[in-house]
Amino acid sequence: MDKIATRDAYGKTLLELGSQNKDIVVLDADLSKSTKTNEFAKAYPDRFFDMGISEQDMIGTAAGLATCGKIPFASSFAVFATGRAYDQVRDSICYPNLNVKIAATHAGLTVGEDGATHQALEDISLMRGLPNMTVIVPADATSATKLIKLAAEYKGPVYIRLGRPSVPVIYQDTQEFQIGKGIRLKEGRDISIIATGIMVSKAIEAADMLQKEGITAEVIDIHTIKPIDKELIIDTARRTGRVITCEEHNIYGGLGSAVCEVLSENYPARVKRIGVKDTFGESGTPDELLKKYGLTSEEIVKAAREML
Amino acid sequence: MDTKELERIANQIRIDIIEMTYEAQSGHPGGSLSAADILTVLYFKEMNVDPDNPRWEDRDRLVMSKGHATPVWYAALAEKGFIPREEIKTFRKINSRLQGHPNMNDTPGVDMTTGSLGQGLSTANGMAIAGKLNNKDYRVYAVLGDGECQEGQIWEAAMSAAHYKLDNLTAILDHNGLQIDGPNKDIMNIEPIEDKWRAFGWHTIRIDGHNIEQIIDAIEEAKTIKGKPTIIIADTIKGKGVSFMENQVGWHGTAPNKEQMEKAIAELKERGERIG
Numbered sequence A: 001m002d003k004i005a006t007r008d009a010y011g012k013t014l015l016e017l018g019s020q021n022k023d024i025v026v027l028d029a030d031l032s033k034s035t036k037t038n039e040f041a042k043a044y045p046d047r048f049f050d051m052g053i054s055e056q057d058m059i060g061t062a063a064g065l066a067t068c069g070k071i072p073f074a075s076s077f078a079v080f081a082t083g084r085a086y087d088q089v090r091d092s093i094c095y096p097n098l099n100v101k102i103a104a105t106h107a108g109l110t111v112g113e114d115g116a117t118h119q120a121l122e123d124i125s126l127m128r129g130l131p132n133m134t135v136i137v138p139a140d141a142t143s144a145t146k147l148i149k150l151a152a153e154y155k156g157p158v159y160i161r162l163g164r165p166s167v168p169v170i171y172q173d174t175q176e177f178q179i180g181k182g183i184r185l186k187e188g189r190d191i192s193i194i195a196t197g198i199m200v201s202k203a204i205e206a207a208d209m210l211q212k213e214g215i216t217a218e219v220i221d222i223h224t225i226k227p228i229d230k231e232l233i234i235d236t237a238r239r240t241g242r243v244i245t246c247e248e249h250n251i252y253g254g255l256g257s258a259v260c261e262v263l264s265e266n267y268p269a270r271v272k273r274i275g276v277k278d279t280f281g282e283s284g285t286p287d288e289l290l291k292k293y294g295l296t297s298e299e300i301v302k303a304a305r306e307m308l
Numbered sequence B: 001m002d003t004k005e006l007e008r009i010a011n012q013i014r015i016d017i018i019e020m021t022y023e024a025q026s027g028h029p030g031g032s033l034s035a036a037d038i039l040t041v042l043y044f045k046e047m048n049v050d051p052d053n054p055r056w057e058d059r060d061r062l063v064m065s066k067g068h069a070t071p072v073w074y075a076a077l078a079e080k081g082f083i084p085r086e087e088i089k090t091f092r093k094i095n096s097r098l099q100g101h102p103n104m105n106d107t108p109g110v111d112m113t114t115g116s117l118g119q120g121l122s123t124a125n126g127m128a129i130a131g132k133l134n135n136k137d138y139r140v141y142a143v144l145g146d147g148e149c150q151e152g153q154i155w156e157a158a159m160s161a162a163h164y165k166l167d168n169l170t171a172i173l174d175h176n177g178l179q180i181d182g183p184n185k186d187i188m189n190i191e192p193i194e195d196k197w198r199a200f201g202w203h204t205i206r207i208d209g210h211n212i213e214q215i216i217d218a219i220e221e222a223k224t225i226k227g228k229p230t231i232i233i234a235d236t237i238k239g240k241g242v243s244f245m246e247n248q249v250g251w252h253g254t255a256p257n258k259e260q261m262e263k264a265i266a267e268l269k270e271r272g273e274r275i276g
């Protein structure tokens, strides 16, 4: 399986978007080498704005550009784009419903060695709570590319959560995506594994492992956390009656919470949430961290066995 | 439009501010009255706007970074014809287009949503950058509070505007010396404020913010400055025009009662007669 980081897909997609639409502008806050906006900066220097280390100003400037018909992509690490500039995202972008795309990289534990201050584990929760905001968490490079293009076409605020390390490519180029529509990657009868971001590939692995034990699991990619695909979530719960959610995020406020909201109001079913259990991360390699904090296919298999 | 006529309009705007805050029994009279002359000059002398086409692409833009000064903004917009006069009575009431703090999607003529202090200048920068990218010659105005200058984001934006040489941007600082908890100098000193802006790479102009001619001259001078943004530091009096509100911290966000409203309006009408 090929491995590509979703932030690399972002850098390439920006280049393509930049060549097609001159209203695309890109802002960064002194992290363009890491967020991969530097490729756009090289190709279109007049449409790239490094704002320096000032995330609040970057978000506000993006908002002002959007009022004049530009389509700004503003990038930083997820922690800073959503946390440092939360009030700016709220009042200067979401309340006036401006057409700004916040493409944040280095989300989650897989930031690795930089440790807890750099590992956003609450960004989905923060962004999901904002009216008018769409929240997208691609699972691989293919879906990142397609969803970023859809986000550029969509009119309104979008938060796109991207990662640092290379992750397995799980989708073919022919796969179609729609904002707000999840994807059933695998059908099953016994249990549903609903995942987002890098946990989708772990969910697929877990389903394969369960298959060997005679357990068939559905695997669902919820790449859009908001608006969430209620129908698909209710439908899979109806088929299997048991749901596991998996995300590289705090168990509070992210995918797990969103799925519980849908199910408890529409089709109460047992749910087990896999995610970071309300703690901060730490330094380590991405794989060590995922293992230590229980974000592995083995943990998903264990949770499934417990529920069956 | 001559100075006298502008003074007359500013006085009418002051009357509207009192009526709106009285009617709403909430809102911010102090910092609205201090900015009345500035907004009058902007809307009736300087800014190129079209009340029949509020989103006209080539218009000059205004960001009220001190978003609580909606009474003065809505009064100016009503006077200019962006909103019907009667509508100002709905200010801050349920289902009104005139929200407590400005929202661009509710009110015609409002170019940016503000209310959380410190955010407006960054958005004005974005508009100015877009103007340059699109080869438009509109200007962007941002009205700032002096207390607001305590926000860190203001200085991030100050740096960016100079870095990107936004000479199509003019900021106007309503330097009334007061904020909510007291005078700026007691709460968190901002002085020497002119030196700070200059050190950040801005052209600065200092004026009496209640002198119509000085306001006009400063805005005109700003247009001639190339390669850097301009800030007009307008020394003003919070509550200007209503004797018992002038320089009183307490009138920042308090509405007048009936008696106070009547007294204020009587004073302003008298003032209007003196203008002639």
Ligand SMILES: Cc1ncc(C[n+]2csc(CCOP(=O)(O)OP(=O)(O)O)c2C)c(N)n1
Residues within 6 Å of the ligand: B030, B031, B032, B034, B066, B068, B115, B116, B117, B118, B144, B145, B146, B147, B148, B149, B174, B176, B178, B179, B180, B238, B252
């Ligand atoms: C971020 C933020 N913090 C606090 C407030 C509450 N607030 C509203 S007005 C104000 C004082 C503003 O003082 P100044 O900028 O000097 O305005 P002016 O005197 O012109 O009214 C404060 C603290 C706010 N609106 N936004």
Ligand SMILES: [Mg+2]
Residues within 6 Å of the ligand: B031, B145, B146, B147, B174, B175, B176, B177, B178, B179
């Ligand atoms: Mg003040």
